[in-house]
Each structure stands twice: as structure tokens, then as C-alpha cells.
Amino acid sequence: MTNLEVAWIFREIADLLELSGENPFKVKAYRKAARILPKLEQDIKELISSNKLKEMPGIGKTLQANIEELLATGNLNLLQDLRQKVPAGLREMLAIPDIGVRSIRIIYEALGVTTLDELEKAAKDNQLRKLPGLGSKTELAVLRGIEMLRNKQGLIPLGIAFMVANEFIQSLSMLNSVVNLGITGPLRRGVEMVPEIILLAAVLKEEPEVIEIFARHPQVQEVLLRCNSLCRVSTRLGAEVELRLVPPERFWIENFLSTGSDEHLAGLNKIIGEKYGLTDLLLSTLSSKGFQVNSEEELYKWLSMQYIEPELRENRGEIQAALQNELPNLVTQSDIRGDLHTHTDWSDGVSSIEQMIESAKKMKYSFIAITDHSRSLSIANGLSLEKLVEQNRCISEISARMENLTILRGVEVDILGDGSLDYPDEVLAEMDIVVASIHTGFKMEREKMTARLERAVKNPHVDILAHPTGRMLGRRRAYEADMEKIIELACKTGTWLEINASPDRLDLNDFWARQAKDMGVPISINTDAHDASRLKDMTYGVLTARRSWLQAKDVVNTWPVERILEETKRKK
Numbered sequence: 001m002t003n004l005e006v007a008w009i010f011r012e013i014a015d016l017l018e019l020s021g022e023n024p025f026k027v028k029a030y031r032k033a034a035r036i037l038p039k040l041e042q043d044i045k046e047l048i049s050s051n052k053l054k055e056m057p058g059i060g061k062t063l064q065a066n067i068e069e070l071l072a073t074g075n076l077n078l079l080q081d082l083r084q085k086v087p088a089g090l091r092e093m094l095a096i097p098d099i100g101v102r103s104i105r106i107i108y109e110a111l112g113v114t115t116l117d118e119l120e121k122a123a124k125d126n127q128l129r130k131l132p133g134l135g136s137k138t139e140l141a142v143l144r145g146i147e148m149l150r151n152k153q154g155l156i157p158l159g160i161a162f163m164v165a166n167e168f169i170q171s172l173s174m175l176n177s178v179v180n181l182g183i184t185g186p187l188r189r190g191v192e193m194v195p196e197i198i199l200l201a202a203v204l205k206e207e208p209e210v211i212e213i214f215a216r217h218p219q220v221q222e223v224l225l226r227c228n229s230l231c232r233v234s235t236r237l238g239a240e241v242e243l244r245l246v247p248p249e250r251f252w253i254e255n256f257l258s259t260g261s262d263e264h265l266a267g268l269n270k271i272i273g274e275k276y277g278l279t280d281l282l283l284s285t286l287s288s289k290g291f292q293v294n295s296e297e298e299l300y301k302w303l304s305m306q307y308i309e310p311e312l313r314e315n316r317g318e319i320q321a322a323l324q325n326e327l328p329n330l331v332t333q334s335d336i337r338g339d340l341h342t343h344t345d346w347s348d349g350v351s352s353i354e355q356m357i358e359s360a361k362k363m364k365y366s367f368i369a370i371t372d373h374s375r376s377l378s379i380a381n382g383l384s385l386e387k388l389v390e391q392n393r394c395i396s397e398i399s400a401r402m403e404n405l406t407i408l409r410g411v412e413v414d415i416l417g418d419g420s421l422d423y424p425d426e427v428l429a430e431m432d433i434v435v436a437s438i439h440t441g442f443k444m445e446r447e448k449m450t451a452r453l454e455r456a457v458k459n460p461h462v463d464i465l466a467h468p469t470g471r472m473l474g475r476r477r478a479y480e481a482d483m484e485k486i487i488e489l490a491c492k493t494g495t496w497l498e499i500n501a502s503p504d505r506l507d508l509n510d511f512w513a514r515q516a517k518d519m520g521v522p523i524s525i526n527t528d529a530h531d532a533s534r535l536k537d538m539t540y541g542v543l544t545a546r547r548s549w550l551q552a553k554d555v556v557n558t559w560p561v562e563r564i565l566e567e568t569k570r571k572k
Contacts, residue, residue: 001044001070001071001074002043002044002209002213003037003038003040003043003044004037004038004171004174004175004213005213005216006037006044006067006070007033007034007035007037007038008034008171008217008218009070009076009079010030010031010033010034010037010063010066011030011031011034011218012079012218013030013076013078013079013082014027014028014030014031014034015094015101016079016082016083016085016086016091017030017082018101018102018105019086019090019101019104019105019108020082020085020086021105021109029058029060029062029063030063032058033058033059033063036056036057036058036059038171038174039174040056044067044071045071048064048067048068048071053067066078087114087115089113089114089115089116089118089119090104090108090114092116092149093116093119095145095149095219095236095237096141096142096145096146096149096237097141097145097159097160097163097164097237098138098141098145098163099138099141099142099145102133103133103134103138106131106132106133106134107119107122107128107131107134110131111127111131116146116149116150119142119146120142120143120146123138123139123142123143123146124139124143126139126379128142129348133350134350135348135349135350135530135531136348136380136530137350137502137504137530137531137534138350140472140504141504143475144157144160144474144475144504145237147474147475148160148237148238148239149236149237149238151238154474155193155194155195155474156193156194156195156196156197156239157192157193157473157474157503157504158187158190158191158192158193158194158473158503158506158540158543159503159504159537159540160237160239160503161187161194161197161239162183162187164197164219164235164237164239164241165183165187165197165199165241167217167219168197168199168214168217168219168241168243169181169182169183169199171213171214171217172199172201172210172213172214172243175209175210175213177203177204177205177209177210178201178202178203178210179202179203179204179248180201180202180248180251181199181200181201181202182199182200182255183197183198183199183200184198184199184200184255184258184259185197185198185258185259185260186198186260186261188259188310189259189260189261189310189311189313189314189547190310190311190543190544190546190547192473192506192509192510192544193473193474195240196239196240196241196242197239197240197241197242198241198242198244198258199241199242199243199244200243200244200246200251200254200255200258201243201244201245201246202245202246202247202248202250202251203245203246203247203248204248205247208228210243210245211226211228211231211243211245214231214233214243215231215233217233219235219236219237219241220233220234220235220236221233221234221235221236221238222234224240225242228245229244229245229246230242230243230244230245231243244258249292250292252293252294252295252296252298252299253286253291253292253293253299255296256286256296256299257283257286259310259313260313261313261314261315263314263315264308264313264314264315264318264319265282265283266315267315267319268282268303268319269282269283271319271323272303282303300322304323305319305322305323305325306321306322306323306325306326306327307322307327308322308327309327309330309546311330311543311546311547312327312330312546312547312549314547328549328550328551329551329552330545330546330549330550330551331542331545331546331550331551331552331554331555331558332542332552333538333539333542335552335555335557335558336365336525336538336542336555336557336558337365337366337367337557337558337559337560337561338360338365338366338367338368338369338406338557338561339360339365339368339369339526339527339529339535339538339557340367340369340371340408340410340433340435340464340524340526340556340557340564341369341371341410341412341435341464341466341498341500341524341526341527341528341529342356342368342369342370342371342526342527342528342529342535343370343371343372343373343412343528343529343530344356344370344372346370346372346381346383346387346391347372347373347377347380347381347382347383348373348379348380348381348530349372349529349530349531350530350531350532351530351531351532353370353391353394353395353398353407354398355532356368356370356529356532356535357398357402357405357407358532359532359533359535360405360535361405363535363536363538365405366404366405366406366560366561367405367406367407367408367561367564368405368406368407368408369407369408369409369410369432369433369435370391370395370407370408370409370410371410371411371412371433371435372391372411372412373411373412373414374388374411374412374413374414374421374422374423375388375422375423376414376416376422377414377422377439377440380439382414382422383411385423385427388411388423388427391409392409392430392431395407395409396409406561408432408433408561408564408565409430409431409432409433410431410432410433410434410435411423411428411431411433411434411435412435412436412437412466413428413434413435413436413437413462414436414437414438414439414440415436415437415438415452415453415455415456417440417441417444417452418452418455419451419452419453419454419455419456420455421436421456421459421461421462425459425461428459428461428462429461429572431461432565432568433463433464433564433568434461434462434463434464435463435464435466435498435526436456436459436462436464436465436466437465437466437467438452438453438470438479442470442476442479443479444479444480445480446480446481446482449479449480449481450481450482450485450486453465453468453481453486454485454486454489457486457489457490457493457495458489458493460493460571460572461572462495463495463496463568463571464495464496464497464498464524464526464556465486465490465495465496465497465498466498466500466526466528467498467500467505467507467528468483468486468497468498468507468508468512469481469483469507469508469509469512470507471505471507471509472504472505473503473504473505473506475504478507483512483515484515487512487515487516487519487521488519490516490521491519491520491521493571494567494570494571495521495571496521496522496523496524496556497513497516497521497522497523497524498523498524498525498526499513499523499524499525499526499541499544499545499548500526500527500528500541501525501526501527501528501537501538501539501540501541501542501544502527502528502529502534502537502540503537503540505528506540506541506544508523508544508548509544510544510547510548511548513544513545513548513550514548514549514550517548517549517550517554522554522555522556523545523548523550523554523555523556524555524556524557525538525541525542525544525545525555525556525557526541526557527541
């Protein structure tokens, strides 16, 4: 048993202790040990035999006794007792992405929920959003996670795929024999729904330990395929993860080949073949043992073309653009100056305005808009006119004390069934930012839904059309509407369209966002965060924007806040 495997066991113990309501200091001790053990340079067996384990910070007598029992027997009575004590349903819930131990304990203590069926019912009945620290996004994550646990098949949403991949990456990166490691395949390209997760590791030699550790990871439910250089597993969530081992000198070539897409590789192969009058020249050259590169940039240089970012490798014109040195300089996370669509505990968010501001500061933002729900969305605790006025006054007071961060007074106003808005124009005129969106009545006929969106886009007070197609990845299809017509209208009215960065939405998708860019419509990438920690979801929106060929100039969030306010005032 390795240091890493003992750390996994200690982490499980900490989770079960917390679910049991044990002493927080005891929970903290096991969590600390779980962080320390993988970082120790010496193997725990050597530390025990040399009597040095007790000298390690964070490893007291009790934890040392646990480790000795594990190494001697392969089991730990404490862990077995906790598994018996904690209801099996609660342990199942730990596999749901985005739902931590703290949240499960809150749900368990408040609602008495002990099974997935009970948890699902509580989420569908909107009971979770009423609990401290939880919200509507928690309910969505619960329902999505339970569905994945039950089905255990199909495509994996981008956000969940990254979470699963990073759990394996975190563990494998601690192994000394792994000298390079990365995510590859569709996930590296930022595909919104991926069929599988592929990891690539460069190892100094064929290390059976790497495959062994990977196969025994706590997330692994079943080993599907295994050999010296490859292991494919099914996780507890149902996602399939494949680890490929390569020698260090082959890492960048294999990373390029496994990133794909197949269409991109075929397009490159065709161009190279036509140039030299040979077929399969690219793939045969890269497969030869003598061919080596030290980076993908070097590989594209060998191909006499501009480096193509992974997100663009779909054979949608990127090869021709690279040959002519005309690829766009894609927007990056560092270009983003703020978020224009966020929620607080004034409506259905979890965090306060102050907490959202603190999170924005940590992200080095220069502005953030608070855009809580409007009055008709009662399920989301939408703001009455009186509450909206009160919130605006509160934001103005907080903003007056701020330095280097502008807080914009905004609202996410509902687009009603006939296309009218949930607040009168004279109220919207007072806002810095108006985000308009549809939350009900998704099953309208195409013509009626298009007319509904058109009326909202034509309103001079609407700055951003949020999550424009209404889809929820893997759960709800986009509603029927003529999006090309809406994009053309947005161009005429100066309305910005949103890429909603929530990994549940990613709406607009890369196809429509590129259409908008080509028509000259500015895109606003926003998280729709209902929790301060969710501002980090901006990463997923930026990935989608990059797949859409967007540059910084195409994205509203990269503009100075002064320009944003000038544009919104000009439109009104």
C-alpha cells in the first residue's frame, strides 16, 4: 500500500466522520494527513521501519497506529465501523459532483434524507434551496448527478468531465515516475459533452505502479481494459476514463494525435499528402520512432503552419487559416475584466453581495454586475419593485466604499410569454445592466418563441440576451426559435448575446457564438453564478468562446467598464 492509497483511505475516513457529526478537530486531522502523506519523499513503510513516521508533522499516535494496521492487515477497523455507521445512501451521495460532504450533512440533518430517491424528491420539490448555504444550482447538480449515477452511460458534460479528470490528475501527478501528464482527447478541445475522458502520462519506464495506482483510485468502479501501457476504467459516476502511458520523448506527438479531432488530423494529412504526392505521410512520419518534437508548437512549425490551439482543431477552416497565418488570437481567461450576470441571496443565490464582491476581487476583476431575478420568478424569490429599489440603494452604498472595483446595479428580467418584460421600462432605465432571459414556457411553437425573443431584443433597455436558447446540457433541449434571425436582429439593435458559462448551459454554444461573431454581435461571457465560488465557472465560458473563434475584442467582458456603461447608455 502506497502513501497515496493511505491518503485516499484517510480522506474517506474524514468524509465519513464529518457525515457522522464527529469532532471537527478529528475530521481536520485526517484531512491534513491525507494532504501530507502523498507529499512525503519516503515511503511510509520505510518511515515506519526507521521509526521516523511519528516525526512527520500532522501524524500523531492515533494516525500512526491506523497506518500500521493498514500496512499489516490491508484493512482498518475504524473505516469498516464508519461504513457500517453511515447510511449507504449518504455514501452514494459523495459520488455526486459539486455536492460536498458539508452539503450532504446539511441535507441529512435538516430533511432526514438517507437515500438517492429521497434526495431526488427533495430536489424536485425545491426543498434544498431553502437550506443554509444551498441554492437552486444545488438542486440542479443533485438531479444531474443522480441521473448520471443511475444511467452510467452516455455523454459527460464538460464541467463534470473536468472534475473527474482533475481528481485522477491530482493523484497521478504525485507519482515520481510520472514526468509529464495532461488531459487530452475531446475534453482538451473543450467539447461541451464528451464520450470519454483521456489522460496521457509520460513515464520514465514502463511502470506497473502507475497503472496499479490508477486502477485502484477511489473513483474507479470497474476496470474495463488493462495492459502495460493503457488502462480504461468506469468510475462510480459512470464516466469512462482511459490512461495512456508513453515514454517522455513521445509525449507531445501522442498528445497531438490523441487530442484530435479525427477530422482535423485527416485534414492535415490530406494537405501534407497533396503537397508531397503521398498518402498518410503525416501519420506515418509521426508514428516513426526517430521523429521527435519538444512541443506541439514545434510540430506545427514542422508542418509549415501557424500553431493551432486545441479548441480549434475541428476541421472548420482552421487548417487553411493556419497555412495563411490568419488564425485569430483567441480570448483568454486573463482578458476577462468582470462578470455581468450574477445572483445573490437577495433572490435565489447563496452568497451575499459582499461575498460576491470579495470573490470578484480575488479574480482581479475591475467590475461585477449584480443581476438578481425579477418579480415574476417567484420560485427564485424574484425581487419585487420595492426590493429592487432597496437592493440598488444597498449596492450604491457598498460601491461608494470600493476601490478598483465597480459594482453595477443590474437585474435579470424575465421575458414573459408575449415578449414583454417583467418590469416597466421606467424601472429598467434606472439600471446599469439589464439581462433578459426566458425561464418559463419553453414549449412554444417556433414562430411564437422567435417573436417572443424578438420583442425582448428590440427593447432599448435590454443590454444582454442571456442563455439565448434555454438549453440545459444533458437535461433540456434548446427551445424552438429562429436563432439566425435573433442574431441578425441583435446586430441591428446593439443587443449583446451571452455565452452562459455555467457548465450546465454553455449557451450560446460554439456554433451560434461563431455565427454571432461573424455578424458583428458582441458576446458577453457570464457565469450566472448563484454562489461566490461559481465565478470561477468563467473558465468554461472562455473555452466555448475559444471554440467559437472569439478574440478579446469580440467579448464585452474584456472592455473597460467605462466603455460598457457608454454602450448601454447609448443604446437607451
